[in-house]
Amino acid sequence: YRAWETKKVRTTCPHCGTGCQMNLVVKGNQLVGVEPANGPANRNLLCVKGKFASYKFVGAGDRLTEPLIKRNGIFEPATWDEALTLVADKFSQLKADYGADSLAGFSCSRSVNEDNYVFQKMVRAAFGTNNVDNCARVCHSASVHGLAHTLGSGAMTNPIADITTDVEVILLVGSNPTEAHPVVGAQIRQAIQNGAKVIVVDPRKIDLVKDSALHLQVKAGTNVAFANGMMHVILKEGLADRDFIENRTEGFEELERLVAEYTPEKVAEICHIDAEDLITAARMYAKADKAPIIYCLGVTEHSTGTEGVMSMSNIAMLVGKIGKQGCGVNPLRGQNNVQGACDMGCMPYDFPGYQKVANPEVIEKFEKAWNVSLSSKTGLTSTQVLPAATEGKIKGLYIFGEDPIVTDPDTNHVRKALENLDFFVVQELFMTETAAYADVVLPGISYAEKDGTFTNTERRVQRVRKAVEPRGEAREDYAIFCEVMTRLGYPCHYDSAEEIMEEIAEVIPTFGGITYERLEEEGLQWPCRSKEDSGTPIMHVEEFTRGKGLFMAIPYKKSRELPDDSYPYLMSTGRMLYHYNTRAMTGRTEGINKISNRSYIEINTVDADRLGIEEGDKVTVSSRRGTIETYAAVGDRVFPQEVFMTFHFPDGNVNELTIAEFDDIAIIPEYKVCAVNIAPV
Ligand code: SF4
Structure with missing residues (x-):
């Protein structure tokens, strides 16, 4: 492209949770390229996905451009009025016949906070149920639960820059950042060049192993045993931070009793590693002043995923490496806005801002804010909704921008669930494998066609800016939800995404100080409670969000299906x-x-x-x-x-x-x- 014929629009990468800043290069109403911008998480870097795969799909010829209704098994184009009226009529009828809890919605962790906020509002205020979830369920829900339980807040404790600059040791557990979060991976490599030592704990020889100080090639599914072994060594060698344990934590005695059983030899046998390597890793991590734990789905996606996450908190608290620069417990979130989808309350037990459905004061607060009566019954997770659909308990499902036929485990069980629904709506950019099962498909718009915000893995809320007009009749996603709500008897309208953020700041205390104007430069890291608050780069500095950090004594359990003679x-x-x-x-x-x-x-x-x-x-x-x-x-x-x-x-x-x-x-x-x-x- 010729530079003088183009304009540049600063926005946030739509792929992983690193939240790299970039400029979309726009010619007419077309995206023609991407250039890196200097954001706090990416420092002018972009990976292959951000640089080359963030614009072609926006103008792809197979984008959905009009609503579709399935008639006799075949999708036919429909007007917006026809499609939206059908959606509202069917959901109303199912609610009347089977109750509000026969309905459910999965929100989109790829879309902006503002869409996610309005989506969960639609499910709660207009459908009348808390059966709402997002894809964090299948990637980092264990982090949300595990970190919230032990520390009080289910999010990364330190900023990316902080855990890759001026650190001595990085304990990298079940995370392959070179491929999954490449710009974080590149910054870890820079840290290595500056003298940092990386301990890789991973069943595979990932690329970073070449540059690491130590690789513990643990057997998949044994993270809890590994963590207990680390703590055994730390305690035995007097490397624990006794002041921190005494003043800032609870539950230590039980933990101490449990990890006494996890000798290096026993752990070496469970994890298929060398006992000496475990001892070396424990010493390296505990003796360093600045040593973050960085982890990813290798810790969370297990039948003991939450326990694996709590084990990461245990290790860091034992050596007092929380609430400090260059330390902490740091999950790398997968999708660009999966942190935001959780923050916005697209979860069955939390209203926006992790305010609990089970708390009557929270229900009262949102009933007042939204002027509607709300259910106080905790909803089903997406992984519970699918079997419930197979059993005939969930009758109507609305999926916004997710593709569980491809992404959820055991595809057959997903197929059965979707086929058993009475009515199924998908809102999407493309005719996905999941959309093919829908009764109605509604064309939404991409990140490049809308204004809004994404929240990256380090809790940083950053702007997404509209660069091109939507294609065909595709509509603003939150506006579609508002139309559905209005037709379901709960009138709702917003003039802009910014107006939605103003409502978000009113109902979520940790977003109280966030405005579009304040996000212009570097974004803001929540908690950011007021206009005077400049955000919170490092969490749990003086005290944990829950008060005292909670040690959890967790015995190792085997994975549910292990190799045998038939499947070796x-x-x-x-x-x-x-x-x-x-x-x-x-x-x-x-x-x-x-x-x-x-x-x-x-x-x-x-x-x-x-x-x-x-x-x-x-x-x-x-x-x-x-x-x-x-x-x-x-x-x-x-x-x-x-x-x-x-x-x-x-x-x-x-x-x-x-x-x-x-x-x-x-x-x-x-x-x-x-x-x-x-x-x-
Ligand atoms: Fe996008 Fe992630 Fe790559 Fe950054 S590291 S450019 S956010 S895919």
Whole structure:
């Protein structure tokens, strides 16, 4: 493009939770490129997804541009009035026949805070139920629960810049930032060049292992044992911060009793690591002054996910590394606005700002604010809604910008659930695998066509700015929800996204000081309670959000499905560098597809030799849920008897194989461990 024919619009990357700032390059009503901008989380860096996959999909020829109604199994174009009236009539009828709790909604962690706020308001105020959730359920709900329980707030404690600059040791657990959060990964590499030592705790030889000081190649599903072993060593060697424990925490005695059992030798056996490496890791982490824990889905996506997260809090509190610069417990959130979708109350037990549905004062507050009577019954998580639909208890479902047919575990159980619904609405940019099951499909708009805010992984609320006009008849997402609400007898209207943020600031105390005007420069990190408050880069400085930090004594439990004679390989899943989740965005970028356009399974050379499989060979992979075909990637990234697949590709969709087993607290799926078999085709 010729620079003089274009304008630049500063906005926030629509992919991962790093929240990189960038300029969309606009020519006429078309996006023609992306340039990095100097944001607090990205310092002028962008990864391949931000730079090359953030604009082509916006103008893709297969965008949905008009409402669709399914008649006799075939989608037909409809007017907005027809489609919205049908949605409202059907949901009203189901509510009258089966009660408000027969309805549910999944909100979109990719869309702006303002849309998420209005979506949950629609489900609560107009549907009349708390059955609302977002995709944090399947990625970091364990962080929301685990950190809130132990520290009082379910969010990253320190800023990205703080945990990658001037640190001595980084304890990186179940996180592959080079591929999943590449700009964070790049900043960790810079930290290594400046002398930081990284301890990688991961079942795979991820790229950062090459530059790390130590790699503990733990068996997938053994994080709790690893953490207990670390704490055993720290206590035995007198490296715990006794003042911090005494003054700022509770529950220590029980923890001390429990971790006494987790000797390095016992933990080495459970985790398949070297006892000496565990001792070295504990010493390195405990002795460093500035040593953050950074973790990701390798900790959360287990049947013990919440316990894994609480274990991360335990380790940091034991050595007093919370509430300080260059320390803390830091989950890297996956989607660009998954933190925001949670903050906005798209969860079945929390109103906006984590204000509890179970608290009568909270109900009273929102009834007054929204001028409506609200349900005080805790709703179902998205992972509970699907089985409830199969059982006929959930009759009507509204999904905004999520694709559970591809993303949820055990695809068959998702198919059964969606097929059993009486009425199903999907609001989307594209005709996704999930939208194909809908009765009505409503065309929403992309991040580049709207104003609003995203909240990145470090709690920083940043602006999203409209760069181009929507395509066809596609409409502003919050305006669609308002139309549905109005037709359901709860009139609702906003003139702008900014007006919604003003309401958010009124009802969420930790957003009290956030205005669009104040977000112009670097955004603001919540809590930001008043116009005088400049936000909170580091949490839990003087005291924890819950008062005292709570140690949790957690015994190690095995994963729900382990390899056996029929399914002898342990399979984990995760993200790769070039693609993002269901590839709705990256899959529409030609250059990226040229580099990576098919699924693959990482398999150790020892296993491949035994099975007669070579690099690039087609193989079948089966579990108790199904069988898929994919291609072998042979090497030593995974341990023998362990395999790894990404979840991005509909051909060889790994979720046909994963197991619908869940953590008991956060109800998060165990994507990281299931048993499979492999055979050459
Ligand atoms: Fe976008 Fe994440 Fe890449 Fe930054 S690191 S450019 S937010 S995908």
